[in-house]
Amino acid sequence: MRTQVCVIGAGPAGLTLAHLLHRQGIECVVIEAQSQAHIESRVRAGVLEQPTVDLLTEIGLADRLRREGMLHHGINLRFDGATHRIDFAELTGGQAITVYAQQELVKDLIASLAPPILFEVDSVRVDDTRVSFVHEGVERTVDCDFVAGCDGFHGVSRASIPTGALSAYERVYPCAWLGILARTKPAAEELIYARHPDGFALHSMRGPTVTRQYLQVPPDTSLTDWPDDRIWAALSRRLGEPGLEQGEIFDRGVTALRSFVVEPMRHGSLFLVGDSAHIVPATGAKGLNLAVADAVALSYGLGAHYAGTPDELAKYSARCLRRVWQVQHFSWWMTALLHNLTGTDAFDERLRHAELDRVVAAPSAARNLAENYVGLPFAVGW
Numbered sequence: 499m500r501t502q503v504c505v506i507g508a509g510p511a512g513l514t515l516a517h518l519l520h521r522q523g524i525e526c527v528v529i530e531a532q533s534q535a536h537i538e539s540r541v542r543a544g545v546l547e548q549p550t551v552d553l554l555t556e557i558g559l560a561d562r563l564r565r566e567g568m569l570h571h572g573i574n575l576r577f578d579g580a581t582h583r584i585d586f587a588e589l590t591g592g593q594a595i596t597v598y599a600q601q602e603l604v605k606d607l608i609a610s611l612a613p614p615i616l617f618e619v620d621s622v623r624v625d626d627t628r629v630s631f632v633h634e635g636v637e638r639t640v641d642c643d644f645v646a647g648c649d650g651f652h653g654v655s656r657a658s659i660p661t662g663a664l665s666a667y668e669r670v671y672p673c674a675w676l677g678i679l680a681r682t683k684p685a686a687e688e689l690i691y692a693r694h695p696d697g698f699a700l701h702s703m704r705g706p707t708v709t710r711q712y713l714q715v716p717p718d719t720s721l722t723d724w725p726d727d728r729i730w731a732a733l734s735r736r737l738g739e740p741g742l743e744q745g746e747i748f749d750r751g752v753t754a755l756r757s758f759v760v761e762p763m764r765h766g767s768l769f770l771v772g773d774s775a776h777i778v779p780a781t782g783a784k785g786l787n788l789a790v791a792d793a794v795a796l797s798y799g800l801g802a803h804y805a806g807t808p809d810e811l812a813k814y815s816a817r818c819l820r821r822v823w824q825v826q827h828f829s830w831w832m833t834a835l836l837h838n839l840t841g842t843d844a845f846d847e848r849l850r851h852a853e854l855d856r857v858v859a860a861p862s863a864a865r866n867l868a869e870n871y872v873g874l875p876f877a878v879g880w
């Protein structure tokens with residue numbers, strides 16, 4: 499098979515890119531290792547930034563998320579027994595976030611995608627501009643001009659780049675998140691980020707009857723050590739929320755917290771997009787949004803390339819990395835601000851407390867949080 503761009507991976511990065519390429523008349527094929535049912539039910543992110551929603555609206559893909567997603571104009575920070583609302587609308591000139599499950603966005607992106615997606619591909623290999631794989635038991639190859647490696651942190655794209663061609667920058671945090679989905683009514687209208695001596699907790703939601711909640715846990719945590727009673731007791735203590743309801747927990751998982759970036763985000767004709775190039779700790783709710791921002795930058799570069807302006811494509815990596823490092827900084831900062839990290843002492847603890855105090859007391863500090871949380875612009879030029 500011959501196409502212009504072979505997109506590896508049908509997550510938010512790959513699917514957004516395929517839509518944006520198609521809109522510019524650029525041919526592509528998407529190949530995905532998992533089944534459609536699997537990726538449409540994989541529980542992950544839930545927060546869409548303003549620029550992500552604006553983009554999806556502009557390309558006509560936001561009808562359901564605007565109907566069913568929850569528009570939030572702020573978040574609550576809770577520590578020392580007090581709650582402080584960060585008012586995004588007031589601090590950012592009316593911007594907001596939308597709470598909408600990643601798997602629902604993936605469904606929407608797949609349902610309206612014109613380019614073909616081949617699901618359940620196996621043994622994927624990238625050799626320059628040839629991608630080979632097995633699909634339905636048959637060996638297939640795609641010859642293309644460019645390969646978009648949108649296959650996440652554990653994919654083949656980054657792994658197919660020779661050692662030494664990329665530099666990796668990494669921080670692994672001494673904690674993880676235990677995340678649950680529960681059939682309970684949200685205890686608040688907006689998210690609650692709680693700092694507590696026992697560790698961080700987050701109260702989020704997926705609708706009027708489903709909550710998504712997270713607890714800071716040690717990195718080697720086994721779910722068998724966390725029966726429902728223990729999860730509810732920890733959420734209740736750390737959130738300090740009198741309205742917290744208990745109910746059926748119908749999904750649970752443990753996710754490591756990690757910061758990771760490779761540079762550059764390109765090797766020859768292979769471009770790394772989204773989690774294949776970088777991971778952020780979940781505290782800032784940024785991973786999905788960063789994946790979409792990369793897809794925007796790559797579609798812009800490829801559009802310019804096919805229109806006869808190749809210089810724009812050459813800027814892809816530098817352009818993405820500038821935003822990536824802003825988002826890395828914000829995610830690292832939010833993580834350090836709200837978690838109990840081992841290896842820190844009473845002095846660090848007081849510094850962190852001073853910082854939190856400033857965020858809730860000084861509008862300039864609150865604005866910095868709000869601007870980053872609602873999302874930095876996708877400005878291709880900066």
Ligand code: FAD
Pocket residue numbers: 506507508509510511512529530531532537541542543544545546600619622648649650651652653654677753771772773774780782783784785786787788789
């Ligand atoms: P992925 O979504 O990982 O997609 C990669 C795709 O490639 C997958 O479908 C995979 O099956 C496929 N693939 C892998 N290997 C191959 C191969 N060899 N061949 C073909 N296909 C392959 N981000 C936010 O912005 N906000 C949040 O609130 C948030 N919360 C999160 C909470 C949790 C618990 C977790 C785990 C993550 C969260 N994230 C959040 C991060 C977010 O989910 C990811 O950053 C996002 O999925 C990245 O999108 P992507 O398309 O780059 O990669």
Ligand code: DHB
Pocket residue numbers: 542543544545597689700702703710780781782783784
């Ligand atoms: C959610 C996930 C996050 O990582 C976060 O910071 C806020 C909310 C969520 O899944 O709803």
